[in-house]
Amino acid sequence: MRALIEARDAKELGRTMRRLERIDLLIVDEVGFVPFDRQGGELLFNVLAARHGRRSVLITTNLAFAEWPRVFGGDEKLTTALLDRLAEHATVITTKGKSYRMRKRGADAQVQAVPAQAVPATSTTTHPREARSK
Numbered sequence: 001m002r003a004l005i006e007a008r009d010a011k012e013l014g015r016t017m018r019r020l021e022r023i024d025l026l027i028v029d030e031v032g033f034v035p036f037d038r039q040g041g042e043l044l045f046n047v048l049a050a051r052h053g054r055r056s057v058l059i060t061t062n063l064a065f066a067e068w069p070r071v072f073g074g075d076e077k078l079t080t081a082l083l084d085r086l087a088e089h090a091t092v093i094t095t096k097g098k099s100y101r102m103r104k105r106g107a108d109a110q111v112q113a114v115p116a117q118a119v120p121a122t123s124t125t126t127h128p129r130e131a132r133s134k
Contacts (some may be wrong), residue, residue, distance in 0.1 A: 015016035031061040
């Protein structure tokens with residue numbers, strides 16, 4: 001989003017839009033993590049509308065579709081139009097449970113809770129490939 005806003009402000013939005021249209025797979029990660037103002041929502045809508053039916057888009061979010069209007073500046077018409085375009089050719093994958101990051105955080109916390117064992121000062125660590133060649 002920041003790149004689109006900066007391109008618009010620098011009067012280079014057309015060039016940036018053409019560049020984004022050529023990318024085979026555009027990944028928009030964490031939609032909703034930082035809500036857009038109306039102009040930001042319109043910029044993203046324009047990028048996705050230009051790619052509609054021509055190039056792939058992957059979007060990740062923790063939000064249900066019903067929560068998307070607040071991400072796009074409260075504009076329900078814009079959000080509905082965007083979701084309509086996205087859903088036409090989409091495969092929606094819904095996951096439940098702890099996120100990968102939260103599971104990893106839990107595993108890291110367990111590792112930190114285990115007291116470290118003393119390691120002899122003369123020990124060395126060898127990469128598995130190096131160990132095979134010796």
